[in-house]
Amino acid sequence: MSEPAASHTHTGGPVTVRGLIKCFVGICGTTPHWLLAIIARVSIATVFWKSAQTKVDGFTIKDSTFFLFENEYNVPLLPPEFAAYMATVAEHVFPVLLIIGFASRFSALALLGMTMVIQLFVYPNAWPVHILWVMALAYIIGRGPGPIALDHLIAKRHS
Known part of the structure; x- marks a missing residue:
């Protein structure tokens, strides 16, 4: 019973x-799904957006960003300059998509991949923070962005 x-x-x-x-x-x-989804989307988008803003000055990637990718970050397989561009673009695009709720699961999956690279190769001792990122991203991937999202409106229109 x-x-x-x-x-x-x-x-x-x-x-x-x-x-x-x-x-x-x-x-x-x-607690309703829509509230949890918004909290997950906004919180993780904020983390990556703030990181993106440290990499640029206006529309230009800072020299310090290239320096970090060449000398501190140990991103495997990718040339440091290419990795710097990719990370900077990803950290600007995917948070915006999460906030508006468009391609949310794909965006969360992309940021989850980034989180795994950061955890495994860049800051392996930062797992207490990264596990929180993983939880927010996993929630979005698993449950979706919720009803207050463009994805929801698009799905509703095409059903």
């Missing part, structure tokens, strides 16, 4: 840790 859903109101009995946890789980279980 399963337990009934947690109540969000206090019943008058003593407050216990177990009761608080049950209440918290009940509230989390009722």
Whole structure:
């Protein structure tokens, strides 16, 4: 027999840790997908957009960006200059797509690939931060961008 859903109101009995946890789980279980999707999209887009902005001055990639890709980042297989261009473009394009909710799953997958490269080859000790990125990106990939997204409007129009 399963337990009934947690109540969000206090019943008058003593407050216990177990009761608080049950209440918290009940509230989390009722959080709508649209809200979680927006939080995931905006939070991860902000991370990558801010990173992109450190790489440019106006519409020009900074010399320091090329220096980092040549001397600090150990991106395999790609020439450093090409990797600098690719990362800069990706960090500008995919966050915008996530914010507007267009090609959201593809954008999240691309940023997940970038996150894996960063984790494995650039900053391997930063996994506590990167795992949070992975969770937000995995949510978008798995559940989609939610109803407040261009993807949703396009899918609705073509169904």
